[in-house]
Amino acid sequence: MSQLHITNSLSREKEIFIPLNPPYVGMYVCGPTVSGESHLGHARPYVTFDVIQRWLKHLDYKVRYVRNITDAGHFEEEDREAVDKVDTKAKLERLEPMELVQKYTNMFHDAMDLLNNERPGIEPTATGHIIEQISMIQEILKKGLAYEVNGSVYFDVTKYAKNNDYGKLSGRKIEEMIAGSRELEGQDEKRNAADFALWKKAPPEHLMRWPSPWGEGFPGWHIECSAMATKYLGVPFDIHGGGMDLQFPHHESEIAQTRTATGNSPAKYWMHNNMITVNGKKMGKSYNNTITLRELFSGNHPLLEQAYSPMTIRFFILQTHYRSTLDFNNEALKGAEKGLQRLMNSADVLNQLRYMENAGDFSQSEDDAVNKLISSLTEYMNDDFNTAMTMASLFELASKINAWQNQQAKITSISSATFERLKSAFNLFISEILGLKNESAAASDSKMDEVMQLVISLRNEARTKKDFATSDKIRNDLQKAGIQLKDGKEGTAWEII
RNA sequence: GGUCGGGUGGCCGAGGGGCUAGGCAGAGGUCUGCAAAACCUUUUACAGCGGUUCGACUCCGCUCCCGACCUCCA
Structure with missing residues (x-):
């Protein structure tokens, strides 16, 4: 394997990686939804794609790594519910979504730094790209593949599927999906069960809302990635990554949106990391x-x-x-x-x-x-x-x-x-x-090391005099303090345990 | 129910028709005043039943089990 091979979810096969526009490589990875604290599940994709990004750079590609922050949606903190607007006079008493989003974004960044993931080149937020999302929706409407109902806009999957392969990425057939889907409440606005929202009218209690040609509302689940990837990487770009759970419907819908709005498929290679248990x-x-x-x-x-x-x-x-x-x-x-x-x-x-x-x-x-x-x-x-x-x-x-x-x-x-x-x-x-680094910060603290070298030399003097009571006391007390001595051929080393 | 992926030694995990994966644990050893640490060596495996083949853990079929997606999700 002298050439880079990538398993492409689109073909389900390992393909030779040929960038669209070498030496440049564009990579978009679906980022976290910052309505809660980062968990174990977030570590896997971001470590995975960090190493991928590092390897691409090592191969001398000029990589633009874009990873979004999903900060638009229906956000409520577990211990802090949105208070009814009518009852609350003071603004500060109310849940401010951006405050919550900022808090979890900061925590996410801290965790990513600790994991030694390099920060992406661009980290766009959904709330910062409402205009781009609206104009993409308008483009889709113009193409006749979306319809507006009561201030919401839906993508017409059935119509799209007539001329496009909706389901190729996730290996699904649209007829089966429609047959298998249950009737859910609130779906009455949709023409077909497989349709998905591009823009949703905001109910009165919804906290995040923006003006749009269709009234006050908020963007649908999938449109942000299409809009931001297109803006910063163009179409098509090289690699789109994310967790396997996003393959359907998120990435499938992303393909449909981007193809409709731009005439191009978003990415050449789709990569999906598996889940953790x-x-x-x-x-x-x-x-x-x-x-x-x-x-x-x-x-x-x-x-x-x-x-x-x-x-x-x-x-x-x-x-x-x-x-x-x-x-x-x-x-x-x-x-x-x-x-x-x-x-x-x-x-x-x-x-x-x-x-x-x-x-x-x-x-x-x-x-x-x-x-x-x-x-x-x-x-x-x-x-x-x-x-x-x-x-x-x-x-x-x-x-x-x-x-x-x-x-x-x-x-x-x-x-x-x-x-x-x-x-x-x-x-x-x-x-x-691999991005592995030595974590024992104390070991690189030179003052601490000087002190330890002194202690070690005193202990070794005792050992030379066969004063093992003293040498063992030093060793045992250090052990209690969380410092372990390691006698070796080349002398004694120490480490924090 | 539909679609897809998987079942590997005590644990986690690579691999892919014949050639030691690797890590951890276990066992033995080296070093050491003793210990710890470190290091070296090393046992145990491919869910079950059939089939294809000179040869299968690896391919095919069936059975059993697990998981993912279909609904917010990394």
Whole structure:
């Protein structure tokens, strides 16, 4: 796989990635709805597409990464309900949707930063693009594929499907969908059950509302992505991503809207990450197993036995291919925590290893093996971003690195050129591509380290004098304070536990 | 009910007709004043039943189970 391949949801096949307009690559990813706190489910797509975006950049593409914030809709905070306007005189007593949206947007950004996701190039909000959405709806009306009823506008799916393949992305047939759909209340305005809203008239109690040619209302569920993707990436653009749950109806409808309004399909490649489960069950309100990212990072949740750091979560997500479901449970997360430590430790070891030329030790087969592993990192990433396999190769390299450090194998069995190549590749993939970073902030605090070096040298003096009572007291008391000493060949290291 | 995906060793997970995935846990070992840590080595697998094949965990069929979407959802 010397060329990048991407599984395209449209064709259900792995295709060679050919940008529409190289070296530029446009990527749009459906962002969060900020009516609530970010949870575990948000971590997966955004870590996934962050790595995808990083890999594309690594391949020297100039990437424009757009990820929206859905901040328009029917918003109510759990503990703070909208108070009836007639009864409340003071504005400050009422729920202000933008305040709520701002709060959760900030929390989302904090969580994304902790997960070490790079921020998208453009992060447009739905409320900031009402005008674009209205004009796109007008365009669709002009084409005759939408109709207005009582101040709401609906997309005419049945009419669209006559000349277009509605259902191609999600693998559905429109006749079956209409036959299978139930009659719901409030659907009487729609001509057909499969139709969806482009603009909804705002009922009196609705808090978010904007003037439009059809009266006061708010945009439909799907139109914001069509409008913003078109505005910032043009049509068609290269990659559209999101969770598999969005494939239908959201992305299917997006295609219909954009095609109708612009005459072009939005994206060439559609990518969908799979869902996560918690203890084998889908995470959702009805299952009572929703874990927010804050709870995860603090361990403050009945289902969690301990806190899991953002990097542990990132590592855990990337250890699985993005198209597979991923199950969260304590045992697996603890495993990820250990695995991450091992990998990061090997990276430190590698950076400290000294290579001393010794031609007699050279082994062609060993040198080949290392080079093959290095190349495999790129090949696996090019194979539909197979981070699981990339990490497997990194771990195999980690074993070799550790063996060199322990003198269980000779580092000079590989050439110095191979060693240098390994060093840069190992660091590149761990920190730049996978975006894993060392979390122990204290370790990089130089004052703390100076103090610890002093304590360690005092303890070692005691040990030399065989004053083990003192040396063990130091070790045990530090342990109680959450600092672990690690005696090794090269001296004593310490870490926060 | 319809459409789609999946069932891999104690746990999480890659893979794809013959070639060790990997991580964690377990076991053995190295190091150590002792311990911890670290490191090395290593056991256990492909839901069941048929079929295709020289050969299937991998392809086909059936059965059982699980999940996703169809409704807000990452």
